Amino acid sequence: MSHHMSEYTGPQCPIPISDYPTVMLAHGGGGRLTQMLIERLFLPAFANPALEALHDGAILEVNGIRLAFSTDSFTISPLFFPGGDIGSLAVHGTVNDLAMCGARPVGLSAGFILEEGLPMDDLWRAVQSMQAAAQAVDVPIVTGDTKVVERGSGDGMFINTAGLGLIPEGVCISATRARPGDVVLINGSIADHGIAVMSVREGLEFETALTSDSAPLVDVVFSILDQVGEQVHVLRDPTRGGVASALNEIAAQAGVGIRLEETRIPVGEAVRGACEILGLDPLYVANEGKFLAIVGPEAAEAVLATMRDHPLGQQAAVIGEVVADHPGKLLMRSRIGGLRVVDMLSGEQLPRIC
Secondary structure, eight states: OHHHHHTOOSOOOSSOTTTOSSOOGGGGSSSHHHHHHIIIIIHHHHOOHHHHTOOSSEEEEETTEEEEEEEEEEOOSSSEETTEEHHHHHHHHHHHHHHTTTOEEEEEEEEEEEETTOOHHHHHHHHHHHHHHHHHTTOOEEEEEEEEEOTTSSOSEEEEEEEEEEOOTTOOOOGGGOOTTOEEEESSOSSHHHHHHHHHHTTOOOSSOOOOOOOOOHHHHHHHHHHHGGGEEEEEOOOTTHHHHHHHHHHHHHTOEEEEEGGGSOOOHHHHHHHHHHTOOGGGSOOSSOOEEEEOGGGHHHHHHHHHHSGGGTTOEEEEEEESSSTTOEEEEOTTSOEEEOOOOOSOOSTTOO
């Protein structure tokens, strides 16, 4: 058998084996290695137009109806963290991906991979939390699957979710629609989720309690789309890899430059302090209740006001603009006025935060 395996003459793996003979944690971190894995291995293998859009979910047209379809897996450690848990996070992550396509969620699936020895009480808590989160956004969990692996083969519990949503007429969200003159907004402070999880994992205690921002964004997104739908060009939730990775991806896909103003980016004081202690840049830290909106300049004030009227957008801010200069690159004007390139994260910054 091993002799035959060595004679494999099919297509060669497109990831340079000399660089990465095995999968590394960084391949799942949302930065440059994740991008390499997607572009060189998954995209060529699964090539089709819906996949190549590289959106938060696929947009499929079925009998004249536009559907958004998204899937996500949650491997977070610890399973329960300040401000949330793996169950509610699984629902929020998937309904948010659908909302970023401009879709109203209509149903979710739930696949559980459980490790032998997981306390039944932990499973019960996660399931109850998942149901409460789904009920809060009026989206049923309509199908599922359960697998159990031997002790030592998992880490308690992993959850995979998929979601289906309907895209209303007149809504067209795509990274390729970002154009010079557009305004970049965010609905609140960044890095809350990643830092809350890291502080628990590292056993760090801060004077101000750090809690995850995990939340469903469907309501706030549709309050904007219902008002200025056609003026909303791009929506993206900056989860793994944070704001920097999300905006780098958009700049590359649209062939435009994006310029941020550091002084305008909301970061909580406790989170900023924790980032300094942990040696992390908040721009690269994961969020689970934040979204970036890139909108036409004439709609920016209305979008900002609508965000601020919503409980999940009270700290909303305009943080930058789309420019014709430096296409494909994200730049930031620092507090002292200099411009610097904000690149994709190349390594693994925060393992297992979603």
